[in-house]
Amino acid sequence: MLKMTRVSILITTLLSISVQAKSVDFDSAWKNVLNNHNGIAAERMNVQRQESLASGTSDLNLPSITLSANYTYLDDDVTVSAEQVWNSTNASIPFLLPNLTSTLSERDIFTSSIRAIWPIFTGGRISAAESAAEGKTAEARSQLLMKQQASYEDLAKYYFSTVLAKEVVNTYSEVEQGLAKHRDNAIKLQQQGQIAKVERLQADASYDKAKVDLRKAQQDYDIANAALVSMLQTTETVTPETQLFINKSLPQLNAFVDSTLDTYPGLSLLDAKELQAESLVKAEKGRYYPDVYLYGNYNLYEGDSLSAEITPDWLVGVGVNVPLLDNKGRSDKVVAAHSAIQQVKYLKTQAKQDLALLVEKTYREALQAIDEYNGLASSLELAKENVQLREKAFKQGLSTSLDVVDAELYLASIKTQRSLASFNYVISLVKLLALSNQTDTFVQYQLQARQG
Numbered sequence: 001m002l003k004m005t006r007v008s009i010l011i012t013t014l015l016s017i018s019v020q021a022k023s024v025d026f027d028s029a030w031k032n033v034l035n036n037h038n039g040i041a042a043e044r045m046n047v048q049r050q051e052s053l054a055s056g057t058s059d060l061n062l063p064s065i066t067l068s069a070n071y072t073y074l075d076d077d078v079t080v081s082a083e084q085v086w087n088s089t090n091a092s093i094p095f096l097l098p099n100l101t102s103t104l105s106e107r108d109i110f111t112s113s114i115r116a117i118w119p120i121f122t123g124g125r126i127s128a129a130e131s132a133a134e135g136k137t138a139e140a141r142s143q144l145l146m147k148q149q150a151s152y153e154d155l156a157k158y159y160f161s162t163v164l165a166k167e168v169v170n171t172y173s174e175v176e177q178g179l180a181k182h183r184d185n186a187i188k189l190q191q192q193g194q195i196a197k198v199e200r201l202q203a204d205a206s207y208d209k210a211k212v213d214l215r216k217a218q219q220d221y222d223i224a225n226a227a228l229v230s231m232l233q234t235t236e237t238v239t240p241e242t243q244l245f246i247n248k249s250l251p252q253l254n255a256f257v258d259s260t261l262d263t264y265p266g267l268s269l270l271d272a273k274e275l276q277a278e279s280l281v282k283a284e285k286g287r288y289y290p291d292v293y294l295y296g297n298y299n300l301y302e303g304d305s306l307s308a309e310i311t312p313d314w315l316v317g318v319g320v321n322v323p324l325l326d327n328k329g330r331s332d333k334v335v336a337a338h339s340a341i342q343q344v345k346y347l348k349t350q351a352k353q354d355l356a357l358l359v360e361k362t363y364r365e366a367l368q369a370i371d372e373y374n375g376l377a378s379s380l381e382l383a384k385e386n387v388q389l390r391e392k393a394f395k396q397g398l399s400t401s402l403d404v405v406d407a408e409l410y411l412a413s414i415k416t417q418r419s420l421a422s423f424n425y426v427i428s429l430v431k432l433l434a435l436s437n438q439t440d441t442f443v444q445y446q447l448q449a450r451q452g
């Protein structure tokens with residue numbers, strides 16, 4: 001009765017643990033990563049930052065208006081005598097006027113005004129700045145897409161590594177159960193005098209080794225699951241719903257290559273770099289042109305001095321700055337900007353070649369996994385039949401315990417190889433879909449595999 005109570009408690013505990021486990025399919029896991037991954041969130045913030053900076057460059061076309069206040073202390077009052085005035089007119093000074101003076105401004109001067117400057121021609125430097133900002137925004141968007149692609153591949157590795165580890169656990173569990181049954185048969189046969197003690201000891205040793213292998217497989221599963229839980233940023237135990245699968249065939253290689261070269265964000269990033277380099281050329285060439293601007297000033301406060309009274313309250317004008325001698329190396333910067341454009345073009349050409357090679361390599365790895373999985377089908381059938389025959393032969397004294405153990409382990413190795421082949425296929429498929437911007441079709445490949 002006590003034993004049954006303990007069994008009931010154990011079953012209840014296991015059920016409670018299984019209830020706490022959260023079942024997640026791969027699509028839901030990916031949505032979770034998109035919403036919660038810190039790296040992706042950081043790239044989104046970078047996009048927002050660059051968009052704000054790009055929006056700010058349009059303000060360069062607007063006038064700048066400033067409110068200023070100034071206090072000036074002179075070494076003396078500004079005065080003018082009648083003699084100075086009449087001397088400037090080349091006229092004779094009337095009697096009694098030479099000693100007459102007037103204060104134009106006291107030594108303490110306080111002024112306040114509104115100033116405005118409006119650039120109307122800058123040699124194309126403003127438009128170059130706007131274009132460069134657009135390039136940086138496009139670069140940030142490409143970096144976000146590349147981060148999402150890398151995270152998609154990482155999730156696939158963590159997710160399906162957990163699935164693979166679970167299949168290995170199931171395989172070693174079957175081995176453990178099979179060798180437990182074999183050990184029980186060996187004990188009975190030894191008691192009946194049909195086999196030697198060494199055969200029973202061999203069965204015991206093999207069973208103990210199977211238990212060790214099973215515990216190791218379970219630990220590997222726990223490690224893989226912990227990595228998946230960390231990727232999903234959850235505290236709950238996660239049970240993957242999506243299983244490993246194999247498709248009969250894949251679309252043509254050219255379809256993946258063409259889609260990759262058309263949509264890969266890394267190429268878009270290089271396009272953005274090229275746009276920035278072209279903008280730099282325009283900006284540096286713009287330094288050779290004059291700056292033309294409108295300006296104006298309105299005095300808000302000037303004090304009560306004579307000079308303040310006779311000075312106009314406002315002024316407007318047009319200004320031109322012509323660069324004659326530049327100490328910023330503008331000619332060398334133009335050459336450097338052209339070199340940057342050529343550098344990006346070479347990088348883009350090389351990137352296309354590398355991408356085409358990577359897609360082909362991944363595609364062939366997927367096909368190799370399909371061939372390996374299908375090629376092991378006959379070996380799996382043979383291994384299953386061999387286990388049954390060896391067990392029957394052992395009961396009849398025609399086979400040794402080692403033969404039975406070898407048959408069980410061979411069956412386990414074939415199952416593990418097939419699981420690994422399907423894992424390699426799924427990982428290669430995920431990489432192909434990520435490279436070619438077709439991740440939304442992953443579910444279709446799953447359905448095709450189920451339909452056979």
